Amino acid sequence: xxxxxxxxxxxxxxxxxxxxxxxxxxxxxxxxxxxxxxxxxxxxxxxxxxxxxxxxxxxxxxxxxxxxxxxxxxxxxxxxxxxxxxxxxxxxxxxxxxxxxxxxxxxxxxxxxxxxxxxxxxxxxxxxxxxxxxxxxxxxxxxxxxxxxxxxxxxxxxxxxxxxxxxxxxxxxxxxxxxxxxxxxxxxxxxxxxxxxxxxxxxxxxxxxxxxxxxxxxxxxxxxxxxxxxxxx
Amino acid sequence: xxxxxxxxxxxxxxxxxxxxxxxxxxxxxxxxxxxxxxxxxxxxxxxxxxxxxxxxxxxxxxxxxxxxxxxxxxxxxxxxxxxxxxxxxxxxxxxxxxxxxxxxxxxxxxxxxxxxxxxxxxxxxxxxxxxxxxxxxxxxxxxxxxxxxxxxxxxxxxxxxxxxxxxxxxxxxxxxxxxxxxxxxxxxxxxxxxxxxxxxxxxxxxxxxxxxxxxxxxxxxxxxxxxxxxxxxxxxxxxxxxxxxxxxxxxxxxxxxxxxxxxxxxxxxxxxxxxxxxxxxxxxxxxxxxxxxxxxxxxxxxxxxxxxxxxxxxxxxxxxxxxxxxxxxxxxxxxxxxxxxxxxxxxxxxxx
Numbered sequence: 153x154x155x156x157x158x159x160x161x162x163x164x165x166x167x168x169x170x171x172x173x174x175x176x177x178x179x180x181x182x183x184x185x186x187x188x189x190x191x192x193x194x195x196x197x198x199x200x201x202x203x204x205x206x207x208x209x210x211x212x213x214x215x216x217x218x219x220x221x222x223x224x225x226x227x228x229x230x231x232x233x234x235x236x237x238x239x240x241x242x243x244x245x246x247x248x249x250x251x252x253x254x255x256x257x258x259x260x261x262x263x264x265x266x267x268x269x270x271x272x273x274x275x276x277x278x279x280x281x282x283x284x285x286x287x288x289x290x291x292x293x294x295x296x297x298x299x300x301x302x303x304x305x306x307x308x309x310x311x312x313x314x315x316x317x318x319x320x321x322x323x324x325x326x327x328x329x330x331x332x333x334x335x336x337x338x339x340x341x342x343x344x345x346x347x348x349x350x351x352x353x354x355x356x357x358x359x360x361x362x363x364x365x366x367x368x369x370x371x372x373x374x375x376x377x378x379x380x381x382x383x384x385x
Numbered sequence: 386x387x388x389x390x391x392x393x394x395x396x397x398x399x400x401x402x403x404x405x406x407x408x409x410x411x412x413x414x415x416x417x418x419x420x421x422x423x424x425x426x427x428x429x430x431x432x433x434x435x436x437x438x439x440x441x442x443x444x445x446x447x448x449x450x451x452x453x454x455x456x457x458x459x460x461x462x463x464x465x466x467x468x469x470x471x472x473x474x475x476x477x478x479x480x481x482x483x484x485x486x487x488x489x490x491x492x493x494x495x496x497x498x499x500x501x502x503x504x505x506x507x508x509x510x511x512x513x514x515x516x517x518x519x520x521x522x523x524x525x526x527x528x529x530x531x532x533x534x535x536x537x538x539x540x541x542x543x544x545x546x547x548x549x550x551x552x553x554x555x556x557x558x559x560x561x562x563x564x565x566x567x568x569x570x571x572x573x574x575x576x577x578x579x580x581x582x583x584x585x586x587x588x589x590x591x592x593x594x595x596x597x598x599x600x601x602x603x604x605x606x607x608x609x610x611x612x613x614x615x616x617x618x619x620x621x622x623x624x625x626x627x628x629x630x631x632x633x634x635x636x637x638x639x640x641x642x643x644x645x646x647x648x649x650x651x652x653x654x655x656x657x658x659x660x661x662x663x664x665x666x667x668x669x670x671x672x673x674x675x676x677x678x679x680x681x682x683x684x685x686x687x688x689x690x691x692x693x694x695x696x697x698x699x700x701x702x703x704x705x706x707x708x709x710x711x712x713x714x715x716x717x718x719x720x721x722x723x724x725x726x727x728x729x730x731x732x733x734x735x736x737x
Contacts, residue, residue, distance in 0.1 A: 155482055230470075231486070234483075236486060
């Protein structure tokens with residue numbers, strides 16, 4: 153797993169992908185920070201939550217070639233004929249992507265420290281929000297990985313992932329369109345954005361943590377199955 | 386070392402590998418021969434655990450590839466048809482990655498350095514694989530297969546796209562490695578298999594149609610063990626003289642080939658070696674023999690003969706294998722008894 157992780161992580165910075173993604177995160181974090189700061193609010197939780205739009209558009213870029221590229225270049229042959237478990241391959245790639253994502257949020261910690269040096273801040277609330285964003289990233293990356301494993305084309309993978317991201321994050325916006333009340337309730341609860349927002353309310357939401365973690369685990373498992381299935385095709 | 390039992394693989398409804406069985410002993414160098422789409426690569430992909438199979442059993446060093454894939458894969462070094470390379474990596478970096486991936490225990494730098502010297506890529510260690518020529522890429526792939534010094538090497542067309550000098554280098558390397566590795570090599574290049582392999586498995590349409598040494602295959606397919614002699618002589622007299630040699634069944638003149646020299650095709654009786662007697666006869670008659678050779682077919686001709694009809698039963702018949710029982714059939718005209726018995730020995734590995 154570590155071998156795959158190291159390779160994939162470095163691979164992000166061999167191509168412009170890693171730099172572009174990080175640049176997008178840093179840029180928007182900076183813009184949001186200056187906006188929030190100019191309004192005089194010391195609460196950076198809202199800064200993190202505001203990033204969910206950026207996340208929606210960048211995660212597809214992070215995951216698009218994660219699995220599909222191997223297949224296209226036939227490099228999966230070296231992975232699948234090596235004495236490594238499929239789960240090791242999938243997890244290695246997953247954590248590499250998650251690391252890039254997490255690094256993207258690193259400036260938020262610096263911003264929080266800057267703010268904390270001037271005024272008293274709610275550190276715990278910030279930590280919860282940060283954790284919530286990481287969970288959101290993990291869930292979206294696992295979904296993106298599965299999509300990437302289903303196609304040989306990074307472009308198709310990216311577009312599909314973007315569509316799915318928008319759906320799962322913001323499906324609460326469509327809930328009012330559904331007339332059956334319980335379905336509408338499920339949709340608005342299940343939307344990732346609702347789960348992330350609950351972390352922004354200065355609470356450690358255990359149900360939402362379980363929700364994100366189980367989504368992540370389920371999609372990573374499906375990703376392993378998708379690799380396995382290809383062998384049986 | 387490698388045991389494949391009644392292996393079948395279906396792609397949808399297409400039967401790519403059809404009830405293939407063979408076993409390879411430790412240290413053997415085997416050639417897989419067959420036209421495009423015969424199922425060579427599929428079989429290799431199955432042995433290495435890249436593909437699954439529909440039916441059958443595959444074990445490497447006694448370890449079942451399905452039950453314990455990690456342990457089995459540890460024993461195999463695989464160079465697929467298209468070398469699986471991360472082109473965005475440098476050569477050395479890629480090999481270090483393979484080293485980590487295979488969890489090799491040897492000292493890293495020394496081990497990789499040794500392999501790079503062996504396949505002669507030590508001069509490109511710090512270059513991006515993307516920028517390497519086909520020949521170098523092929524060798525980097527080969528190096529990847531050698532990482533961890535696995536007992537079994539499976540090489541799918543290792544010399545495709547190389548220049549003649551590189552082909553000879555890789556071939557020599559395979560020969561060298563063959564001394565202490567079990568190797569399966571597939572190739573279209575028949576001379577390569579003839580040069581490197583001790584045993585050839587000919588595959589056509591997903592079935593094994595022959596499994597033998599190159600020499601024995603040649604023997605079986607040259608219908609009679611004819612000899613060709615070129616002698617400076619009078620045609621009629623020599624025909625008579627040669628016919629009188631004991632053990633000679635028939636002599637045919639192939640006509641004048643050089644100034645005053647004729648070629649004769651001499652067919653001996655079954656199970657008889659008439660070479661010494663023929664030579665003696667010509668010598669005693671005071672004529673000069675310019676050349677004397679057996680009329681063997683090359684592996685290339687064998688390959689074409691066995692695969693061109695497209696009918697595997699027909700091919701087996703040519704080799705004297707009964708398609709129903711797997712027993713040697715009635716000897717065809719000109720086939721010797723000794724050949725028949727050899728076929729019986731090989732029956733276990735050739736299944737109809």
